[in-house]
Amino acid sequence: MIGTNSHSKPKTNKDLADVSRKMRGEIVEMSHTADAMHLGSSLSCVDIFVALYFGGCLNIDPKNASAPTRDRVLLSKGHASMTLYKILAEKGFFPRDLLKTFNKIGSRLTEHPNMGALPGVEATAGSLGHGLSVGLGMALASRIRNLPYKVFVIMSDGECNEGSVWEAAMLAPAQKTDNLVVIIDYNRWQATGRSEEIMALNPLKEKWESFGWSAYDVNGHDIDSLIKILSAVPDGSGKPIAIIAHTIKGKGVSFMEDDNNWHYRIPNAEEVKKAKGELKVL
């Protein structure tokens, strides 16, 4: 596994770690203010987003959000929309002020994201098991139209329950779409239990490898290690890439970490204060 060598601490760029920390604080606040669920799932994928958007892994320009050759990022685990909205605002795709409307009546920042509602939201999500197939279609369009871009799909481990994921998993290697990357936010929980117990999920990396993917295990909170893999796409294997990002649900807040109650629970004002204190973003 990359980035979990017990002899040396991961060398995360301090600035990026700061971005992650601040984002987590604001996401906790968003969940409270907007009365939105799925906080644990939103916190587990923060570092993945930071690595992608701030680690120089993407060819994107917020000023030209619909450029035909831009790289595409699809949040397939649409319930983590807070993290997507937050990173897009941080990156300048739309004004930060808009985040205040999240989940409010009439807002474009819906609990599950809609394609085209905001610059940078590349596909509709919310129903699990769609994003990889949609991403595969985009990756094929890139090849057919001779527009060189990469497609990054962020899925959850629970999402791997869906049969359609494995339909796409079998077709992508047959089509040799080496510009397609799936990142699995492997936080080991789904809505009501351990993802490795509800279905026989493991061995996950080997599953993807046996389906014909170039698969990597990585510490999903080690931004440098994530950047290392994400910036080397295609990886020369001629295969699509699967990144199993080992993460902690509720990462960054001690009383939320690995506690699945925070899949649905919404923090109260006191819990927000406590969480932000831990994150040093008061």
Add this chain to the structure above:
Amino acid sequence: MRSAFAQEITNLASSDDRIIVLSGDIGNQMFDDYQEKFPSRFINCGIAEANMVSMAAGLAIGGMRPFIYTFTAFDTARCFEQIRVDLCYQNLPVVIIGLGGGLTYAPLGPTHYNCEDIAIMRSLPNMTVLCPGDAVEVRCSLRESLNQKGPIYIRIGKKNEPLVHKGPVDFHIGKAITCKKGDAVCIITTGTILPNALKASEILDRKNISTQVVHFHTVKPLDLTALSTIFSQFDLVITLEEHSLIGGLGSAVAEWYVDNSERSVQLLRLGTRDEFLYTTISHNEARDYYGLSPEKISESIEKAVF
């Protein structure tokens, strides 16, 4: 109809490089010519319809015009949720070709024939539903589909369906075609059962029941102007479809009638009963079983007249 699809899509693809055909592992040899000409724009997606539909959405977002092709039982019912979310909610220009609409594949049983597709497809916002009546209309549907901005479902038959239109036809999505004039009763029909409607109307004509036949190749959106005219002219209107009486053309017309008609008109709905077939049967026998042969259609209408 399937050959008409293969030929016409090959013609269209030569002048429109956005076209891509996605097959659910059917159409052996049918697409040889197409594949030879456009190898990069044909993908056999395997027996995996859910992925095929979502992938088509991704291709459409990426600027392509995908045509999905497999049995209608598999590219409507099986992947309904993918159609709903990825094609309809996102309102993308993807065309679903449903092969073997109605009882076409009755010999293969209820796993392969499909009398519920119109009902479920027309229930989806942004979806256009077309049921061409012959090979000429299949070609027209394909050409017209390229001008649409959202998803389209095109229900076709299989092979050797009788040709209704002997020459060019004035075909526009959402515009019904009057195939035969009459002044006593009017049959509103859709899709491959159209030839039976015409045969039934001839039987009725011989019995001095002058019968008009109007083809609603577009079930959604309905041609409201044509409906208003028909319901103001006729006292008996018949809907005829090779589809369940639940949710198809007959339901759509009845819904319109309840909401809009200004006068009392007798409406007779002919279609398949709410019942699966459990024994081996031919296409024509299955039509007859559900009262959709020309003879049975004319009998039902005659009963309603007298």
